[in-house]
Amino acid sequence: MRLRTLLWKELWLRKSRMMSGLLAITLGIAVIVGIQSVTAVSERAVKIKLDNLGANILVLPQAASVDDYYTADIDAPTFPEDYVERVATSMLPGVDNLSPKLTRRVKVGDVPVILTGILPANELASKPIWQSAGLAGAELAAACGPSPEVNKGRSFVDEKLQRKAIDSLAPGELLVGSVVGQRLNLKDGSKVVIQGREFTTARVLPETGTIDDDRIYAHLHVVQDLLGTGSQVSAIEIMGCCSAISDGLLGKLRNILPDTRITTIGQIVNTQIETNRLMAKVSLILLVIIFLVGAISIANYMWANVEERRREIGTLLTLGATRGSVYRLFLAKATILGLLGGIGGYLLGTFSALVLGPQLAGLAVEPVPVYLAWSLLFAVAIALLGSWYPTYRATRLDPASILQEF
């Protein structure tokens, strides 16, 4: 017989005690994994909601004011559309959804409207120069933000147009704001003539309560042709990752586009930064609490287990076991329970999050494989720590004292 036989025998013949220990570890880890899984998705959901607030950085011509951006002054200055490529090819982290726009007041019949030329996202992604720079498609996603696929997959898509990139828009099509649509009596598919050119209404947008309601959107290059501005735009809207903005993104953009005026849409940025800070704090507090609860539960069991086996420790030391071999025996048990509890806790926690996440929080939770590694590491570490101290105490005692206790 080898000493490790004691380990297996103890685990096997004291199944109920082993199960209670395993349960303590499993539940401790399950709580951590479950809450962490839901928290991670909640954070992403909040980020997506924040991103749905739209662009938060405006690039305007040096001489333009923010008022010009909102009022679409006919004489408002412009700058070359090439600036979009400068920003895109700079590969600045935290920059997403570049949206160049040219806005002017025009008349449809006798009704004055604001016509805004926008470049659909699919055209931005297909620019040859961007493709050669490896920036096509999803590569443009901001480093800190969720990809559009994630957004759609989680049903967080916002129907509002305001300061968001449009996926596709054919040259002969218009998107019409709700107020303008009512005023011009337009419906999806209606024909509209602007500056002598006929367009089809691709869609009348739902009411947003913003300046978008008063605007008609057409393809940027069509608007440029129609207004005879050449390749000029009046603004570039950028969705900047708010942590990147805090890290000086505006300064970096100003270096790339020195002859422009770069500003943030303060309300949005402030909301994003404040919410992110709050989420980060709440997550940290939650993480610390659940780690403590999980750790205490595991350590408590391991501690009690070693304490109740003090007599056994005394007997083994009396019969000639070294302190090292007693350590190995107890810490090996802790490792085995930690590994089993880590796996069980991960599975239980993930399963609970998958089932309860959508029902209680309305969030579709996905398994996070990396949590398995963390669960194993954490469970084993806590089980070892919880066993180590009482084992240390027991082996430091005179075996004679332990024997005389009983």
Next chain:
Amino acid sequence: MLGLERVTKAYSSRRGTVHALRDICLKIERGSFVTITGPSGSGKTTLLLTIGGLIRPTSGRVEFHGTDLCTLSERHLAAYRNQKIGFVLQSFNLIPYLSAYENTMVPMSLRNGATNNHEQKAKALLDRLGLADRMDHLPRELSVGQQQRVAIARALGNDPEVILADEPTGNLDPTLSAEILSILRDLNEKDGRTVIMVTHSPEAARMGRHHVRLVDGCCVEADGVAATR
């Protein structure tokens, strides 16, 4: 073979110092059967565990074949307990989740080196102690007498030279006590092992060929094992 030279053991606490042993001098020859008696708290168990290398004396020397146990490292003391000493304790101290057979093998498994013949040795020992049909029983499935016999079999696992028995009949009725004492006498007389037994029982005390009596940690009688100071 076993010599104690002015062995003193004192325990200090906030309430003061308590002397469990004072200036004990003994010389125990190989093959002796020594009984230690004395009132409760007189230091009997402390003396036994000091000989067993479980308690380091505050002062004095404990020699085994000329080696002072106080100079040995923890590892060497553990090896001494494992290979030279067999412990038989009042409350048996069997590992509750191991069978009689496995309990007997524990000291063997703690010994570094070869692991062969453990099973054969354990079976032979249990057979000798009349437990051939109880090998696979857990301690709770055995009577107290049988448990003490398993404890004796375990003590013999590494064929030790010395058996240290701490009130081995303390939990047993007179019939079972006689049975256990008879086994210990056999181990002494037939095997030639040294047996040192702490006991409260006058009958058990009479089994020893030599007798030590302690009072308040002092040796007041050392019949045949007294050492000159």
